Amino acid sequence: MDRLHAYCYYMEALLAERSPRLAAAIPRTASYLRDLAPEFARSDVYAQLLRVRLYANSLGIVPLDRAAAEEEAAAAASFQYDAPSDPVLRGGFCFGRRAGAQLPFANPVSTGFCLQALDMWERYTSGQLGQPDLADLI
Numbered sequence: 746m747d748r749l750h751a752y753c754y755y756m757e758a759l760l761a762e763r764s765p766r767l768a769a770a771i772p773r774t775a776s777y778l779r780d781l782a783p784e785f786a787r788s789d790v791y792a793q794l795l796r797v798r799l800y801a802n803s804l805g806i807v808p809l810d811r812a813a814a815e816e817e818a819a820a821a822a823s824f825q826y827d828a829p830s831d832p833v834l835r836g837g838f839c840f841g842r843r844a845g846a847q848l849p850f851a852n853p854v855s856t857g858f859c860l861q862a863l864d865m866w867e868r869y870t871s872g873q874l875g876q877p878d879l880a881d882l883i
Contacts, residue, residue, distance in 0.1 A: 746785045746841075749777055753793035757882055760800050768807050771798060775813055787841040788824035788855045791817050792862035796882070799865050803877050809869075818866040821859045826851060 752774060759767050774794055778786070795817040802809035821838075824847070828834035837851030838859040861881075868874040 746778075746781050746787050746790060749774060749781070749790045750787060750793065753790060753797060756797045757793070757800075757879075760797065760804065760806070760882075761879055763804060763806055765806070767797070767801050771801065771807055772810070772813075775810075775817070782820075782842075783845065785841060785843050786820070788821055788838050788852075789840075789858040791821040791824075792855070792858035795821060795862040796858075796865060799862075799869055799874065800877055800879070800882075803874060814866065814869075818863060821862055824855070824859060 752770075756767060756770050756774065759770065771794070774797075778790055778794060795814060798807070798809055798814050798817070801807040824839045824841075826834040826837050826839065834851050836856075837853075838856040839847045840850065840852035840855050841848050865874060865877065
């Protein structure tokens, strides 16, 4: 799972080249993610993969697999804490899950990735995403 996080950065670099290699890299990454997720899943990997899908689609590199994107958006959203009385956790996203159990801390980097990916997904589904700027990748 940790290597998938790094590999998602590689896929982001491929976006800048408009590389056709993304057509194989995106579904391969999704397959590994789904295979590993029952044992260990990271929220940032779901978010990064969703962002790459949306960018690749908007840039005309790889058509969006909507079903896979919906699944990744739902998975990323499932890591957000619902802790209205805890100012440390409120609105934050958990780093990950091990064997289905949520790890007990919010992670600011995971929160940033997930918020951006879910905002992009919401704008995509409402027809308002437009052409994203690669400079906006965090």
